[in-house]
Amino acid sequence: MEELTPKEARFVSEYLVDLNATKAAERAGYKKHTARQAGSRLLSDVNIQAAIEAAKLERSERTQIDADWVLTRLANEADADMADLYDDNGDLLPVEEWPLIWRQGLVAGVEIEALYEGEGEDRIQVGHVKKLKLVDRTRRLELIGKHIRVNAFQEVVEHKGLNALADRLERAQKRLDGEGN
Structure with a gap:
């Protein structure tokens, strides 16, 4: 070299x-x-x-990041259970209590909206809505599939016999062109 x-x-x-x-x-x-x-x-x-x-x-x-590391990480992310983000009452746990895999990028954002009743000085907060925006976990499955060559995720489809068909069409066009002379 x-x-x-x-x-x-x-x-x-x-x-x-x-x-x-x-x-x-x-x-x-x-x-x-x-x-x-x-x-x-x-x-x-x-x-x-x-x-x-x-x-x-x-x-x-x-x-220390190689194909094994990437595939293991993708598999862990694909297997992560959303139930791990909630307590026994169905309330969202504080972020610091989430499993590490969720804190490392599976949640793209958290939106918290306060709910109020009443108006003016009588207005009181009666609750809140927490919305999680998740990353595309299907994309992780596609990446795993490509890595291990799952045919369902092939992006290139081979067509056999297209060259022969193209040759036949070209010969047919030449015959038509010859008849027009």
């Missing part, structure tokens, strides 16, 4: 920030108006590809 130039090495480290080749090229010092082409060219270079993979591997070892 050839050694990278300082600018190419900077591109590799910047690419790992957000996996956006254009932005990485800009941050690495390539001109803004040519950054898209530069990013594409750099990503196609085998030496840069190897440097990116090596840097990802090093980062994975350093952070």
